[in-house]
Amino acid sequence: xxxxxxxxxxxxxxxxxxxxxxxxxxxxxxxxxxxxxxxxxxxxxxxxxxxxxxxxxxxxxxxxxxxxxxxxxxxxxxxxxxxxxxxxxxxxxxxxxxxxxxxxxxxxxxxxxxxxxxxxxxxxxxxxxxxxxxxxxxxxxxxxxxxxxxxxxxxxxxxxxxxxxxxxxxxxxxxxxxxxxxxxxxxxxxxxxxxxxxxxxxxxxxxxxxxxxxxxxxxxxxxxxxxxxxxxxxxxxxxxxxxxxxxxxxxxxxxxxxxxxxxxxxxxxxxxxxxxxxxxxxxxxxxxxxxxxxxxxxxxxxxx
Numbered sequence: 001x002x003x004x005x006x007x008x009x010x011x012x013x014x015x016x017x018x019x020x021x022x023x024x025x026x027x028x029x030x031x032x033x034x035x036x037x038x039x040x041x042x043x044x045x046x047x048x049x050x051x052x053x054x055x056x057x058x059x060x061x062x063x064x065x066x067x068x069x070x071x072x073x074x075x076x077x078x079x080x081x082x083x084x085x086x087x088x089x090x091x092x093x094x095x096x097x098x099x100x101x102x103x104x105x106x107x108x109x110x111x112x113x114x115x116x117x118x119x120x121x122x123x124x125x126x127x128x129x130x131x132x133x134x135x136x137x138x139x140x141x142x143x144x145x146x147x148x149x150x151x152x153x154x155x156x157x158x159x160x161x162x163x164x165x166x167x168x169x170x171x172x173x174x175x176x177x178x179x180x181x182x183x184x185x186x187x188x189x190x191x192x193x194x195x196x197x198x199x200x201x202x203x204x205x206x207x208x209x210x211x212x213x214x215x216x217x218x219x220x221x222x223x224x225x226x227x228x229x230x231x232x233x234x235x236x237x238x239x240x241x242x243x244x245x246x247x248x249x250x251x252x253x254x255x256x257x258x259x260x261x262x263x264x265x266x267x268x269x270x271x272x273x274x275x276x277x278x279x280x281x282x283x284x285x286x287x288x289x290x291x292x293x294x295x296x297x298x299x300x301x302x303x304x
Contacts, residue, residue: 006037007037007038010030010033010034010037010038011038011049013054014049014052014054016054017054017055017286017287017290018054018055018056018057018283018286018287018290019054019055019056019057020056020057020058020059020282020283020286021056021057021058021059022058022059022060022061022199022200022226023058023060023199023200023226023229024058024229025226025229026058026199026226027056027057027058030047030056031047031056034047034049045057055286055289055290057282057286059279059282059283060200060226060227060229060230060274060279061200061202061276061279062202062205062271062274062275062276062277062278062279063202063205063206063209063271063275063276064275064276064277065205065209065268065271065272065275066272066275068178068182068206068209068210069209069210071178071179071182071210072182072183072185072186072209072210072211074179074182074183076177076179076180076183077179077180077182077183077186077210078183079183080176080179080180080183080184080187081183081184081186081187084130084183084184084187085187088128088187089165091125091126091127091128091166092126092127092128092189092190092253093127093128093129093130093187093188093189093190094113094127094128094129094130094188094189094190094191094192094249095129095130095131095132095184095185095187095188095190095191095192095207096109096129096130096131096132096133096191096192096193096194097132097133097181097184097185097203097206097207098131098132098133098193098195098203099133099134099136100133100134100135100136100143100146100147100150100173101136101137101143101146102142102143102146102196103195103196103197103198104133104194104195104196104198105194105195105196105222105239106131106133106146106150107146107149107150107153108194108196108239108240108242108245109131109192109194109239109245110131110150110153110154110157110169111153111242112194112239112241112242112244112245112246112249113129113157113168113169113192113245113246113249114153114157114242115242115243115245115246116245116246116249116250117157117161117168119246120246120250123250123253124161124166124168125163125166127168127249127253128166128167128168128169128170129168129169129170129192130169130170130172130184130188131154131169131170131171131172132172132174132175132176132181132184133150133171133172133173134173134174134175135147135173147173150171151171154169154171157169181206182206182210183210185206185207185210185211185217186210186211186212188207188217189217189218189252189253190217190218190219190220190249190252190253191203191204191207191208191217191218191219191220192220192245192249193207193219193220193221193222193225193227194220194221194222194237194239194245195222195224195225195239196222196224196239196240197224197225198222198224198225198226198227199226200225200226200227201221201222201225201226201227202227204219204221204225204227204231204234205227205231205271207219208231208264208267208268208271209268209271211264211268213261213264213265213268214261215257215260216260216261216263216264217260217264218234218235218252218255218260218263219231219234219235219263219267220234220235220237220245220248220249220252221234221235221236221237222236222237222238222239223236223237223238224238224239230270230271230274231267231270231271232266233262233263233264233266233267234263234267235248235251235252
């Protein structure tokens with residue numbers, strides 16, 4: 001095991017009555033670890049080590065989907081969306097929204113977008129990538145290095161491909177209030193969410209919730225994000241592959257309206273059904289089933 005003190009770390013989880021994971025994959029990894037490394041026993045949702053039994057469940061975190069969808073049609077969102085679209089001059093916007101963090105795959109994203117521009121000169125002057133990346137942990141040297149790398153990549157990309165009236169990438173190091181951010185999502189025809197590894201990733205769900213049902217955008221999502229387990233109708237890619245990212249952007253740009261609607265509807269159904277209230281009930285329902293003596297009681301299945 002590569003994680004230092006992994007045995008002690010996992011042992012402390014047995015101080016709790018309920019332990020939740022974002023995906024079935026993470027839950028299975030935990031179960032296998034307990035059986036293999038700790039000699040524990042798994043019986044459905046119940047995991048036992050020694051004389052201690054806990055519940056281990058998959059409860060993928062969600063967003064307030066209806067509230068975010070309403071935010072996307074607010075006055076502030078409409079104003080921002082109108083502003084963005086006017087600045088695009090009928091070009092298609094691709095949007096990425098991430099903390100400035102090494103796990104978000106921003107360097108790989110810039111390289112993938114560069115590959116797209118290299119492979120498809122017919123789309124020059126027709127697309128713009130807007131990358132919003134508020135600084136994170138700016139006092140840490142490794143994060144300063146990430147920012148310097150991205151500054152260099154964005155500058156090199158724009159220097160090579162831009163023209164006097166077209167800048168292929170807009171790289172913005174600031175955050176936006178929710179309503180304005182929802183307007184930016186709604187104005188983007190492609191959402192590019194490509195973390196190298198992510199427990200869930202709520203940006204993907206926010207992008208889906210913000211879309212116009214009559215003219216939704218296309219979500220391109222890393223298959224290494226937990227959200228990919230739920231949003232299977234996104235275009236799933238390997239974020240380490242510039243070729244896959246380039247191909248997905250090309251496919252998204254050409255996707256017919258009926259396919260966009262079908263994919264969006266399936267994803268929106270998932271985002272609405274497994275929202276933040278569902279996630280809360282997933283945990284509270286399990287906790288309420290724990291017996292007074294600290295032993296798990298029989299658990300009713302959580303409805304989706």
